[in-house]
Amino acid sequence: MAGAFLMEIRRGTQSALLVIRAAAELPSAPVEVSVCADSLEVRSGGSCDAAALPAGVRLAPSSCRGLRRLRGDGLHLRVRLRGAPPAAGEGGAGEGDLGPGIWDLGPGTWDLGSWAVCVVGVAVKYVVFTLRESLKPNKNYVFYCQSCGDIAVKDRKFLRVLPLPSENWSDLVEEWCCHPDPFARSTLHPQHGDCFVGDTFFLLNSGNESHVPESPMCCSEAGHHVSQSGSNLKSKENTRVICKRCKAVLGEAVSSDTIKYYVTEVIIQPTEGSFSPTPRSQFVQSIVAQCLLELSSAKSTFRFTIKGDNGKTYILIWLLNSDTLLVESLGSSSSHSDFTLFGDILTSSSGPVGTWNAVKVLYQPCIQCRNKELADAWENDMGVHPLKFPSETCLELLLILGLSTTSLPPSLRCMNSFQVAFLKM
Numbered sequence: 241m242a243g244a245f246l247m248e249i250r251r252g253t254q255s256a257l258l259v260i261r262a263a264a265e266l267p268s269a270p271v272e273v274s275v276c277a278d279s280l281e282v283r284s285g286g287s288c289d290a291a292a293l294p295a296g297v298r299l300a301p302s303s304c305r306g307l308r309r310l311r312g313d314g315l316h317l318r319v320r321l322r323g324a325p326p327a328a329g330e331g332g333a334g335e336g337d338l339g340p341g342i343w344d345l346g347p348g349t350w351d352l353g354s355w356a357v358c359v360v361g362v363a364v365k366y367v368v369f370t371l372r373e374s375l376k377p378n379k380n381y382v383f384y385c386q387s388c389g390d391i392a393v394k395d396r397k398f399l400r401v402l403p404l405p406s407e408n409w410s411d412l413v414e415e416w417c418c419h420p421d422p423f424a425r426s427t428l429h430p431q432h433g434d435c436f437v438g439d440t441f442f443l444l445n446s447g448n449e450s451h452v453p454e455s456p457m458c459c460s461e462a463g464h465h466v467s468q469s470g471s472n473l474k475s476k477e478n479t480r481v482i483c484k485r486c487k488a489v490l491g492e493a494v495s496s497d498t499i500k501y502y503v504t505e506v507i508i509q510p511t512e513g514s515f516s517p518t519p520r521s522q523f524v525q526s527i528v529a530q531c532l533l534e535l536s537s538a539k540s541t542f543r544f545t546i547k548g549d550n551g552k553t554y555i556l557i558w559l560l561n562s563d564t565l566l567v568e569s570l571g572s573s574s575s576h577s578d579f580t581l582f583g584d585i586l587t588s589s590s591g592p593v594g595t596w597n598a599v600k601v602l603y604q605p606c607i608q609c610r611n612k613e614l615a616d617a618w619e620n621d622m623g624v625h626p627l628k629f630p631s632e633t634c635l636e637l638l639l640i641l642g643l644s645t646t647s648l649p650p651s652l653r654c655m656n657s658f659q660v661a662f663l664k665m
Contacts, residue, residue: 244569245280245291246649248600251563254321256299259649261314273315275301277322280569291569294595296326313649325565375401375435375442380511383501386523388486389515392506393444399433406439406539406625429498440531440627441491442506446499480549489630492549503527504633521640522664528627528637529599529663532559535625543624545615548631553606553615555638558658561600566662568594597665602658603641 249256260273260282274281277298281290293299303320310316375381377400383393429443430436436443479493481501491501504527509515536542536559546555569592604611618624629637644661645653653660 245567246569247293247297247567249297249321249325249565249567250561251324251565254324256319256321258317258319259314259652261649275299275304275317275319277301291593294326294567294593297565297567297595298322310649310651313651316651374508375437377401381508382511382513384507384509384515385483385486385488385490386505386507386518387488387520388483389517390483390485392481392483392490392501395511396444397433398435401435401437404428404436404438404443427495429495438500439535439625440503440629442501442503443494444499444501446493446497489549489632502629502633503531504629521636524633524636525640525663526665529665531627532557532599532601532663533562533665535627536562539625541623541625543618543621545618545624545626546634546637547626547628548634549628550631552631553619554631554634555606555641556604556611556615556618558602559599560602560655560660564598564600564662566594566596566598566664598662599665601641601661601663602655603661604658605638605642607635607638 244261246259246261247256258275258280260280270284272283274283277300279290279292281288283289298321300320300322304317306316306318308316375398377398380395380397381393382391382395384390385392428436430445432445434443434445480489481491481493481499482489488505489502490505491499494500504524507515507518507523532544535544542559544557544559545553546557547553604614606612606615640663641659641661644663645659648660
């Protein structure tokens, strides 16, 4: 439809911000927009474009408020929902009862310059996936390279799957103990049959693995091998574990018998399953969004630093909303090119309207010494949680965030001094 739209739905408040992109600039002819319970319609001249909302997303048209038109954006308005929306990909429960304070009082009309807007007037389980739930003891798993599907760990059975403490747990030992640090000379390394789960990685014992890239050695970026009994893994470069096929970084060798795999670089499937390719940007933003949700829930922290395996800080992220459902119309081909949040996953199979669970974040890039003062302040703030990924993935994430920002209507791209973006789950 010529009038592509974006709807940001908040499950907690059962409300939505609707932005209709039709004639974002001053229109030469009157444009009529009809907001119905289950569809939107745009009429201009002799043409009429309509889009049906996803199943289960039903509006309360009479609750429309805050109507305004912004040059370059289109028409903005806020509207309440009839019941809770479904999770993306789930069917709705029908109309159901109107929520408290939401009543359909019949047609209403607003005029805004040359705009004529006519109003004609389910509870659902929302589960936060956790990385710790992806592995179960006494089951066989295969670790695949996410980029190309090559097998990194073949047919591995874990007797124990144990969560690790947060990255900076050792910094608090002095506060816990009244005597010298009892953990100073000990490290948390998995034994055979163990899998330790960190915030952004899995720790595996490599001693008896069926298959590890270049096992029992780690393959460096230069293509050389570092023997476990050889030179003490002197630098980060020659401890990196890379995929033999596509050379993507999968993790790093923590010690001679322990390998760390980053959650953004591998796909884990039961042995009886099979590898199913996922677009890279879809996978990265989904995993990062899940990490943010899990940590904000478990630790009541909403600010994060994204660090590379080289120790550099790449992005500062502030989790704003975690209950967002995004609904977006593809619109015409021209609107699709400049108003699509997730271009590589919004395919024709999604139909004319796409729906995603998402988290809304504020962020600041820190590459090339940008925002250094703010980054230093966050670095020293105990309320900020660091997340570590391969440096290449940090740059990918920054690109994903930037593309999300530029795809938003101009008035929604910034909040205070931060940029705004959505990460799709």
